[in-house]
Amino acid sequence: MSQTDGTSGYDDEGPRRKKRPVLIVVLSLLTVVLIAGGIAFGYLYSLMNSFQSKAQTIESVFPSDEPRPERPDESADALNFLVIGSDVRGGSGETENLADVPNGGRSDTMMLVNIPGDRSAVNVMSIMRDTWVEIPGRGEHKINAALAFGGVPLLVQTIEGLVEAPIDHVAIIDFEGFKALTDALGGVELNNPQAFTSGGSAGEHFPAGVIELDGESALKFVRERKQFKDGDYTRVANQQLYMKAVMSEFLNADTLTNPGKISDVVSEFSPYVTVDQTLDSMKLATIGVSMRDVRSSDVTTFTLPNQGVGRSADGQSIVVYDPAATAEVAEAIKNDTLAQYVAENNLQN
Incomplete structure (x- = not known):
C-alpha cells in the first residue's frame, strides 16, 4: 500500500492522497468486499493483494x-472498525463559535462496525456528527471536531472513550x-421511504418507493x-439504507459467482480507500473467509441513542449526548x- 506520514494522515492542504474531500462511507472494506465468503482463500488473498x-x-x-x-474475555474475538467519511471543508457547515477549530478535516460521517466473535453478523452503529461530547484535551465540542483537532488518533480516542472498547482498524x-x-x-436498488429533491427544486428528484441509483x-x-x-437524522437513515442496498447487491448470487465482477469492485474501489x-x-x-456465512440479512444498522437536538451553552445547534x-x-x-x-431495544433502522 502507499503510505502517508504523521499521526493524522492530513497536511495543511487536506488529505495527502486526494484533492477532493473525503465525505461519505458505506461500510468498511472488510464488510463490503471481504464479506464475500465462500470464495477460495487463495483467490480472496489475491484480491486483497490487489487491494493492498x-x-x-x-x-x-x-x-x-x-x-x-x-x-474482556467475553468479546476477545470480536472486531471493531471505525469507518470515517470526512468533509475537509468544515464538516457540519456551521462556523459559529468555532474559530479555534481548523476549517478542515472534520469527520462528516462516522460508523462503528462491530463484528462479533462468532462472525455470525455485522453490527453497524452510526454516530451523529453533531453529538456534543467531551473531546480529550479539548473540552466539549461536536464529535466531528475531533478529527480537526487531533487527526484520526484523537477521533479514535474520543470514540473509544464513549464505547469503552478498543477500535481494531480504521x-x-x-x-x-x-x-x-x-x-x-x-x-443499487433500494426502497426510498420519503420522496425528496436533492439540492432543492433544481436538483435530482428521488420518488418514494423502489428506486435505482448509479x-x-x-x-x-x-x-x-x-x-x-429532522436534517441529519434522515440523512443518517438514508446512508444506512444505501449501505444495506450495497450489501444486498454484493452478496447476491449473481455477484458471488462472478469473480470478474468481484475483481472489478475491488479494483475500482481500492484507490479511494485509506x-x-x-x-x-x-x-x-x-x-x-471467517465471515463466509454472513449475508445482508445478518447486517444490523442503528444509530447511537441520543436525547435529540438542543443547544450548547455557547449557542450551537447540537445532538444531545445520552x-x-x-x-x-x-x-x-x-x-x-x-x-x-x-433487537431488544428496537433500535434497528
Whole structure:
C-alpha cells in the first residue's frame, strides 16, 4: 500500500492522497468486499493483494500516549472498525463559535462496525456528527471536531472513550470511491421511504418507493439533509439504507459467482480507500473467509441513542449526548451481545 506520514494522515492542504474531500462511507472494506465468503482463500488473498497495492495507508491512527480500553474475555474475538467519511471543508457547515477549530478535516460521517466473535453478523452503529461530547484535551465540542483537532488518533480516542472498547482498524473512504463502488456493482436498488429533491427544486428528484441509483445519484441521495425537517437524522437513515442496498447487491448470487465482477469492485474501489497500516492482505483475507456465512440479512444498522437536538451553552445547534444509553451500548459491546441489545431495544433502522 502507499503510505502517508504523521499521526493524522492530513497536511495543511487536506488529505495527502486526494484533492477532493473525503465525505461519505458505506461500510468498511472488510464488510463490503471481504464479506464475500465462500470464495477460495487463495483467490480472496489475491484480491486483497490487489487491494493492498492500490489503497492508501496512514502510519498511525491510534492514540499512543494514553491508556486504551481493554477487551474482556467475553468479546476477545470480536472486531471493531471505525469507518470515517470526512468533509475537509468544515464538516457540519456551521462556523459559529468555532474559530479555534481548523476549517478542515472534520469527520462528516462516522460508523462503528462491530463484528462479533462468532462472525455470525455485522453490527453497524452510526454516530451523529453533531453529538456534543467531551473531546480529550479539548473540552466539549461536536464529535466531528475531533478529527480537526487531533487527526484520526484523537477521533479514535474520543470514540473509544464513549464505547469503552478498543477500535481494531480504521478505514477512510473518499466519495469518489463511493461512486466507483456503486457503478462497479452496476447500480443499487433500494426502497426510498420519503420522496425528496436533492439540492432543492433544481436538483435530482428521488420518488418514494423502489428506486435505482448509479454512483452520481447515490451520492446525492446519501448527502442530502437540508430537505428534511429532522436534517441529519434522515440523512443518517438514508446512508444506512444505501449501505444495506450495497450489501444486498454484493452478496447476491449473481455477484458471488462472478469473480470478474468481484475483481472489478475491488479494483475500482481500492484507490479511494485509506486504512491503518496493520490491515494487510493476509489479515483481510483471513477475516473475509471467517465471515463466509454472513449475508445482508445478518447486517444490523442503528444509530447511537441520543436525547435529540438542543443547544450548547455557547449557542450551537447540537445532538444531545445520552450517557445512560451509551453506557448500555458499551456494555453490550463488551459482552459481545450488541445485536441482541439492538433487537431488544428496537433500535434497528
